[in-house]
Amino acid sequence: MPKTARGEAAIVTKTAISKDAPPTPASAERTLSGWGRTSPSAARVVTPDDVTGVLASALLAAGPGDGSLKPGVIARGLGRSYGDAAQCAGGIVVDTQNLGRIGAIDPESGEVEVDAGVSLDALLRAGLESGWFIPVSPGTRQVTIGGAIAADIHGKNHHADGSFCSHVTSVTLDTPRGGHEVGPDADPELFWATAGGMGLTGIITRARVSMRKVETSWMRVDTERHTGIDSLMDGLVRVDGVNRYSVAWVDCAATGSRLGRGILDAGDHATAAELPAKRAADPLAPPRRRGLKVPNLVPPRIMNALTVSAFNEAWFRKGISRTSQIRHLGGFFHPLDAVANWNLLYGRRGFVQYQFVVGDEHRAVIPQAIEMLQKAGAPCTLAVLKRFGPGDPGPLSFPIAGWTLALDLPVGPAGLRPALRRLDDIVAGAGGRVYLAKDARLEPEMFSVMYPRLGEFQAVRRRVDPEGLLQSDLGRRVGICEHAP
């Protein structure tokens, strides 16, 4: 053990070190950024091969600092947070890619124990073999279990099933005050702080997840085309009562009476009986492996007002006014996975995603937001609208009952940053908030208004991490990490 690291490591985990400490994992200095490719920062990336003593061995592998700056440590999965959640400038980033074990799925309860680095893609492929699907699925399968819990991700079934952590029965957490096994009934305070806690309560190493039984890997989907925002929102309210899954794509380029026009998809898992004959032979066929990749040479500024409105027009026309079909769950849930590195299309400056939620009584904020960005001259490449059911008890968990809109916005237009600051005011004024897993720009004053239970979260942090060792660029930026350098 390096001499200078001794003091720190001793504080960190006495238990982990007294046990058989795993061999020092590989580490390298790397520049990291989120999926939006904004605000890169450099850190020492440590890649442990074993879930035991992850935190202690990461600190050892990172070697001694000169003591002037508390280094900070955060876990990172597949890097799908859009902003700076899974980076820690000047500190240590624990890459969980080698923590990939998937246990056996309990044939009765559907519970499965998985390592934090397992992707939803891997878990759903393993599950489908015996007819189990992941309980909550975001727009991509390329998310790890650790990330899914840390961001308390939601999917098209939030109105029916809640967010991911509502389906997690236990989490194994490595904190500077030792290992903890927490769940809704075991230290619920720490469990719920971890749900949506963006990794700032400890390194998630393992979890038990309850899977959903399905007969097929196919979806029965109803599609509706709506020519204006009111009709689209009314449509979402209507279909939510009868469908487990629903989502709307919104054309943010349309103006006037067509403002907020869009296409609504609603559906549920198809039963074996609902499958057409040609699908019935292999009802649980896994998603196809993606083939497309964006080449390294992308012309600059291809995401501009012109291309964006042409793309949206085409997309809108593609959707027929009303149809029912059987679609594979891959295409239904994970349209973004069709092209592996689509984020490169946004060029060197990248893009931000602004996802917010407001309560039902503030539905007017949705068209207002679209209009504000139009007036600011900031084109929105992709917009997704959905309804949330009630949130879970996590103090930093994003969902609250109401409407959520996610907007993909290329960085570049001068009006974008000020428009988003004004939008923050409107969203906060409506009692809403923005989603930390997508955020790359929220300021601390606004964050504490949007997340009024921050104090509660910080109290839990002080219990498991009194020295404030767990840090991320996001946590420093929005002020979750107190007294962080």
Add this chain to the structure above:
Amino acid sequence: MNDAFGLPNSVLVLGGTSDIARALVRELVGGGAKKVVLAGRDATGLAAAADEAKEAGADFVATLPFDANDVDQAAAVVDSGFSAVGRVDLVVIAVGLLYDDEADERDPARVARCVTVNFTWPAAALSRIAHHLREQGAGRVVVLSSVAGVRVRRSNYIYGSAKAGLDAYARSLNQALAGSGASVTVVRPGFVRSKMTEGRPKAPFEVTPEAVASDIVKGIQSGSEVVWSPSAMRPIFFVLGLLPQPVWRRLPL
């Protein structure tokens, strides 16, 4: 931390009383920067700049006296600047003095002083700043260079060559910092109407400190290595750079 648009929360300004620095601080604080450390020589000027930053909305403003003639203290000044806010997202080097070359060129002591203030001190400070930013794994430095250093001219070659040295040093440092999470932006203003140029006749493409500040903020946001202000200076100096030396010498610049 810098946000997705490259704009900072905490700012350290070396040369905090310069008109460009003050305009830049006003704009950055207006855009959301909260912590500002202003270092400079003139205590009254610093106090005024600090009041201005608070008025613009900064939560925390500290001032730090230093003398750019004292090269040995450069690292210590940078260290105190960093420790005042813990983590610095943006460092601005706006140290510099214009010298009146006709008189100065015959005075070796004044030549040395001009080079010290405009190049040696900033270079020493940059070396220490780079150390801190490497350790932070993130951050940006904005270095105020000048078009005077792009192609040095007869009428102010002492100042111009010191700026040329700083310009080259800062751009090379940016290359050296690749992969560290830190970066450098070099700013080349044209003739700026400010207290440094008080009493000088009107020049073509004259800019205000506010216009330079706004160009700098745009440059930071797009991550540029070099920012020209006004941007027309870039093609102009491309053409000027092609002129043969005898022609260049005779130009009334």
